[in-house]
């Protein structure tokens with residue numbers, strides 16, 4: 001049977017939800033409605049001022065020259081690979097512990113994904129990259145997972161030594177930095193997602209490519225709009241993948257709140273750390289400010305337990321919404337034909353990870369409740 005997202009109905013109101021779109025909407029209602037009304041009353045729907053403004057906001061925020069709004073991070077990565085000349089016969093190095101889009105985009109270009117294992121921080125283990133490089137390698141796609149940037153110092157060094165393109169999957173890392181440099185600004189391009197559950201979420205799908213290359217930005221502008229150079233002149237075949245002006249208007253409103261939301265995410269991460277760090281059975285992410293090189297934005301708060309499935313059942317029974325990203329790594333998805341890779345750390349992580357609710361819309365008392373229920377689980381298991 002085919003899975004469709006609309007088949008997943010909310011079965012219960014959670015005491016601690018993983019996302020709370022209505023609550024976020026209520027807090028911004030006046031600002032959002034004014035922005036939506038403005039767009040609709042002017043009829044500015046496709047590639048208009050709000051898109052330009054959002055692109056400007058994002059380029060400034062990430063610290064790059066250009067930003068091109070598209071309809072998703074999936075297309076942002078696909079267009080980046082195409083613009084960098086990745087195609088049939090090329091190999092692209094990435095990870096299996098990621099959302100399918102990273103790997104799918106490589107395949108859609110006609111290239112071959114080469115999957116390397118991740119490290120303890122869930123990001124690409126950059127020490128394994130050189131061994132995966134062959135004469136066919138054209139690009140590396142690091143994924144900055146859960147709001148933490150990959151070790152980009154080592155990775156960029158390898159890329160430049162081997163003359164490789166770097167396309168950053170920064171879908172989960174808007175605002176995160178490594179050595180003071182923002183996710184998305186290290187590579188040839190950085191790709192972001194504004195899927196509603198992301199820390200900056202649209203009211204539907206949206207994405208963006210950021211880059212310092214004028215040539216790449218120009219190519220992506222063509223790809224997103226049918227290859228049109230002008231209304232009547234085509235530079236080639238393109239796609240229909242424009243960021244909607246209405247979504248951009250919503251994103252411009254929310255963008256103003258992003259720094260505050262990131263701070264709140266970091267506060268909640270600190271709270272979890274304080275409440276859970278004395279449980280030896282649970283592996284936690286590093287707390288904020290524990291390493292000067294990293295500014296983490298906690299897009300997800302991922303913990304690990306060898307008793308993951310029982311713990312998840314216990315938390316769900318307690319009214320806490322838990323996500324598992326991802327229980328099956330990409331090389332274990334039979335239909336994708338990637339099962340020739342052997343990635344022990346990825347496989348272990350897939351068995352052990354669970355994501356706890358961490359959104360600016362939840363209160364400290366809700367986090368304390370999650371902490372209490374986790375403590376209760378491990379106490380009960382000791383008896």
Ligand SMILES: Cc1ncc(COP(=O)(O)O)c(C=O)c1O
Pocket residue numbers: 071072073074075098099101102143169171172192193194195205206207
């Ligand atoms: C790591 C990662 N890459 C890519 C994507 C794809 O983003 P989008 O849904 O905007 O295409 C996501 C979204 O969930 C993601 O988490």
